[in-house]
Amino acid sequence: MNGYNFAYLDEQTKRMIRRAILKAVAIPGHQVPFGSREMPLPYGWGTGGIQVTASILGANDVLKVIDQGADDTTNAVSIRRFFAATAGVRTTTRTAEASVIQTRHRIPETKLTERQILVYQVPQPEPLYRLEPSRTESRRMHGLAEYGAMHVKLYEDISRLGQVAISYDYPVMVNGRYLTSPSPIPAFDNPKLHLMPALQLFGAGREKRIYAIPPYTDVRSLDFEDHPFRPHRARAVCAICGADQSYLDEVLTDDRGGRMFVCSDTDYCAGRAGAGA
């Protein structure tokens, strides 16, 4: 496209972001500040993820963008179109074909490989922000690995509700060192973070932070010995493809209580339905 640099951002900005990414990869789970730019979409729509994607995209990359698992929602469609226009890269909806996958709120059901990079859009990178109002103090807590307060939150949930009541953005310990927000993915997806072959990059545009989980990194969801982490899944099968292991969305179909469960990962679901599963 005329008038734009490849993938929209200028080369100096991409260079700055790549440096932040390199540092983030070197310290798994640690939030690295970066000079977040104004992007042509509002905060909360993936300004962090889009900057990370722009900085790592090459001419031969194949890009997939998903929003809540779906390829056909507004956010996914517009970001995919944005990079098709500004970088001219090939885009796809097939998880296996993509080399870079930008995601909001899900990890694809299809297992990712070492040849792929997963870029998360992160609204709030600080896992302690509901517990500790001061950023200075929460940075100190990260520095000294003082994470007792996070377990107090889990303790409170169990004593009030009998179980940990965090269904998304479930905090994890990365590489046994940094408490990290996995972005608002469902807790169901947390086990996929652990020892994932693909590089995982997290970009928070408004909060100006980048962090990373390198391939094959140990990622543990916080829990108690006698209340182990249990990912939650709706007790149903997908109405379209019949999957009984995937993460399901509940869809209302009329105003008389009609509802159905379908896979939130549209590519996975379409692949299974097409194969006659």
Next chain:
Amino acid sequence: MSAPALLAARGLSLRYGAIAALDGVAIDLWPGEVLAVVGESGSGKTSLLNVLSGRLRPDAGVVWYRDPTGALHDVHAMAAPALRLLHRSDWGFVHQDPRANLRMGVSAGGNIGERLMAAGARHYGAIRAEAGAWLERVEIDPARIDDLPRVFSGGMLQRLQVARTLVTHPRLVFMDEPTGGLDVSVQARLLDLIRRLVARYAIAVVLVTHDLAVARLLAQRIVVMRGGAVVETGLTDQVLEDPQHPYTQLLVSSVLQA
């Protein structure tokens, strides 16, 4: 004394502008001993407590702490992580205002369990059982383990703070006017409780108070401060029965006789 001191301070000085908050203060504290620091407002008691606990850096002087292995540490030369670790394991701090120490939005059990979890406890059942046992030890009904501190009375809050502080079995606890702001009968109950727990777990305490009755009840030794300097020190009974320094004599004689 023959046993080595747990905490020793030498030549502590601290000035706020022209005012000397501490002026060449030296203090020794032995394991399991309760030491009361008394004096009027502005005499430097709280400054001394903050300096001893490493929360405030003195202009001059040194504070030594002997850890369980017998090694000596200069409290103000310790790295921040080591000092913070000390504060949440070996040491405790009881504030005058329990709200400064408690998490008001977290249940009583969570408040007590926090120090255990910070120390690495990861078994929910064990943490809860320990929290319940400590509620009982500070005379709060264990059935209230899931209540929020905001529904507790002032005396209960203070006892909850004591439980939260002692749950990790610290060797040394700093107390800043623990009975301040409580009415007399509640004070008596709290003092009785603190005395029992401190004796049972052999905890050394530096107790700051302006109330000589509190010092008499809890402390074995007493330090009288005035204008940032120690004017008299000795066994509690000895100092209170036979005060030598004119200021101590004034303090003792100003206590109202009921």
